[in-house]
Amino acid sequence: MRHPPTADLDALLRELLQRGVEFIVVGGAAAVIHGAPVTTQDLDIVPRQHAGDAQCLLAALTQLDARFRPVTPGRDIAPTEQHVSGRGQLNLITRWGPLDVLLRLHDARGYDDLVAHSMGIDAGGLRFRVIDLATLIEIKRSTGRARDALVVPLLLAIQARPSGR
Numbered sequence: 001m002r003h004p005p006t007a008d009l010d011a012l013l014r015e016l017l018q019r020g021v022e023f024i025v026v027g028g029a030a031a032v033i034h035g036a037p038v039t040t041q042d043l044d045i046v047p048r049q050h051a052g053d054a055q056c057l058l059a060a061l062t063q064l065d066a067r068f069r070p071v072t073p074g075r076d077i078a079p080t081e082q083h084v085s086g087r088g089q090l091n092l093i094t095r096w097g098p099l100d101v102l103l104r105l106h107d108a109r110g111y112d113d114l115v116a117h118s119m120g121i122d123a124g125g126l127r128f129r130v131i132d133l134a135t136l137i138e139i140k141r142s143t144g145r146a147r148d149a150l151v152v153p154l155l156l157a158i159q160a161r162p163s164g165r
Helices: 009-018 027-033 053-063 111-117 133-142 146-160
Strands: 023-026 043-047 089-094 097-102 118-123 126-131
Touching: 009 043, 009 053, 009 126, 023 027, 023 111, 027 043, 027 126, 027 133, 027 146, 043 111, 111 118, 111 126, 111 133, 126 133, 133 146
Parallel strands: 023 126, 043 097
Antiparallel strands: 023 043, 089 097, 118 126
16 A cells, blocks of 8 residues: 655544544644644644554554555565553654654653643534643753754744634
8 A cells, every 4th residue: 555755634633533532633744733834744743542542543543454554575564452551652654645653752741641731623624632832832942853953933922823823
């Protein structure tokens, strides 16, 4: 199956939501949702990890034909329940493009730590959670990655708008 290099955010979100996966959108997609004039190649999510959540996530990943990236000949590995129940970061490619499942952020925070710092979004009939702007800025500042540092001034400008968005 062909795996596109750029994420179809709408299709990925729909598939995850149809399978009952609870998650918070973070990363570049969150910046886009908040109005930053940036593009993103993937969808980054922090999934909830309560009882039964691993099975929902694994069902969605199976439907998405998810594989660990990079996919190389002889190394075509699909995620397992053990993977989605862990604490790491799963860099996957799917039939709708790249999906990063961040069971914990670089600072060890997971869904339960972040949910109070997220907000509900209703976009095109899709209802999901996205990290709030202040926390997104905090996360981007703390990663130490140059590409994240470049986005921070854009996010700060959005935060400074009189409307708050």
